[in-house]
Amino acid sequence: MEGIHRYEKQSLSDMVVSYVKNRILAGTLKSGDRLIETDISEELMISRAPVREAMRILNQQGLVTFSPRKGNHVIEMGSAEMMEVFEIRTSLEKQTLHKILRKQLLKEEDLRRLTKIALDMKDNEQACQTEEDRVFLFNTLDLTFHKYLWELSGNVRRARILENLYYQLLIAINEDISSQEILERKSEEHLAFVEVLSKNDLPTVVHEFYNHIRAYVKATLPTEEKNFYLDC
Structure with a gap:
């Protein structure tokens, strides 16, 4: 692309x-x-x-x-290291969501922007000529979606750390071709998350985010999934 x-x-x-x-x-x-x-x-x-x-x-x-x-x-990471990265990312991203909702930083314009990013995952897929293009499209938009929220929270250091963690996890996910099947559902998952965000209910938002990340854990570390949890 x-x-x-x-x-x-x-x-x-x-x-x-x-x-x-x-x-x-x-x-x-x-x-x-x-x-x-x-x-x-x-x-x-x-x-x-x-x-x-x-x-x-x-x-x-x-x-x-x-x-x-x-x-x-x-980098190469064992299952314990990958689980640690998943847990750190989840904890830090939960903190950004707390701040966004507590300070009511999410406006209608932000929801429209997030919706567009999620729709682009599906709408632009036909422009992809190869599987490499398709994977690049989905992962780039997935990062763009989450990075938008990280930066909206105003936590510059957290946003920087979260982006590095995102790439570390993506390297691990790239190692397992079966985990790429999750890309098929990314647009719908992100649209559902935008809908939850619009309701401004923190417990529901955190629960939906946890399920979103857990899907990646299940695809990447199926035998370790039971050890993944989020302290809400």
């Missing part, structure tokens, strides 16, 4: 970070995949210096690991 290749108005290192993250969104980078600096620099037609800087940034964000002998690799 055209969006995969939009890197203008960025520093070269930021461009490389976007390149790697877009490959994660498209499902083409999975746990343990090696990131070869020379290959990336040649593909993007830049020197290796910004690629090395990008690898450092991605390492700080928890998406890439480096070993002197093995080089840079996409």
Whole structure:
């Protein structure tokens, strides 16, 4: 899709970070995949210096690991680590929802914007020419939906942490093709969540959000699902 290749108005290192993250969104980078600096620099037609800087940034964000002998690799997480990331993300995102509803930050314009993002998941699918395009579309819009709420809460640090956690979990989900079936239901799930948000009832919103995340846990860690819980 055209969006995969939009890197203008960025520093070269930021461009490389976007390149790697877009490959994660498209499902083409999975746990343990090696990131070869020379290959990336040649593909993007830049020197290796910004690629090395990008690898450092991605390492700080928890998406890439480096070993002197093995080089840079996409992170690998065991089931316990993935469950921990799910729990941290759920707890932090619940806090943002608390703040949004408690301070009544959600306006009609916001609900319309969230509805449009959810509808775009379904309406734009026909424009996808490949499965890679389709996965990129859904994951990008899913991130856009949740990021809109994170930033609406005004919690800049939480929003930054949540975005990094999102990519970490997406890497784990990309590892299991069966979990991609959940993409079929994303539009309906998000529309239902917008409807719940419009009622401004915190317990109901938290419960709906918990069920939304639990679906990902079930798809990614089916044997560990019983250990996932949210302290409401």
